[in-house]
Amino acid sequence: MKAIFERVSVRRFEDKAVEPEKIEKILRAGMAGPSGGNQRPWEFYVVRDRNTIDALAGASPYAGCVRNANTVIVPCFRTSGLIYPELTDMDMSACVENMLIEITALGLGGVWLSIAPYEDRMRKTDEILGLNDDLRSFALIPVGYPAATPVPHDRYEESRVHEI
Numbered sequence: 001m002k003a004i005f006e007r008v009s010v011r012r013f014e015d016k017a018v019e020p021e022k023i024e025k026i027l028r029a030g031m032a033g034p035s036g037g038n039q040r041p042w043e044f045y046v047v048r049d050r051n052t053i054d055a056l057a058g059a060s061p062y063a064g065c066v067r068n069a070n071t072v073i074v075p076c077f078r079t080s081g082l083i084y085p086e087l088t089d090m091d092m093s094a095c096v097e098n099m100l101i102e103i104t105a106l107g108l109g110g111v112w113l114s115i116a117p118y119e120d121r122m123r124k125t126d127e128i129l130g131l132n133d134d135l136r137s138f139a140l141i142p143v144g145y146p147a148a149t150p151v152p153h154d155r156y157e158e159s160r161v162h163e164i
């Protein structure tokens with residue numbers, strides 16, 4: 001629970017590789033997420049290749065910070081064989097949030113960079129990863145040891161709560 005409130009977007013990282021065991025824990029957290037009908041539409045690309053990371057930085061006008069990371073996780077989703085395809089974005093969002101919380105709990109930092117639902121960003125990312133039509137990119141998550149961690153804010157607003 002602590003990690004939920006400590007999570008902040010981290011966009012600058014130390015030049016230190018993230019241990020493969022930690023990457024596996026992050027992926028486990030993502031795959032532990034809920035999904036409509038338990039359809040689990042996800043597939044994950046773990047990108048450590050420098051040229052590919054630099055190319056991903058150009059996939060969205062707001063993804064330049066991936067260049068600061070040594071590892072980028074790209075959650076993708078299947079486009080066929082799903083029971084509830086209309087729930088895919090929600091499934092993927094729960095999965096990404098789980099990963100961000102686990103990243104924080106492991107003492108690492110990361111940020112959700114949107115690719116879906118923007119068709120141009122998705123097309124560029126799919127092409128960089130060499131995806132076929134059965135798989136589409138959802139987001140970019142650069143992961144690393146934080147070089148600077150912003151201070152988390154308490155965003156609780158009682159006025160947003162409506163009791164009946």
Ligand SMILES: Cc1cc2nc3c(=O)[nH]c(=O)nc-3n(C[C@H](O)[C@H](O)[C@H](O)COP(=O)(O)O)c2cc1C
Nearest residue numbers: 007008009010060062063065111112113114115150
């Ligand atoms: C759906 C979604 C898309 C986002 N896309 C981007 C993005 O493209 N680039 C970026 O730098 N941050 C992106 N963010 C991070 C937000 O800017 C960040 O979560 C927000 O400012 C709140 O700050 P915090 O994460 O530190 O609490 C995204 C966050 C979400 C949830």
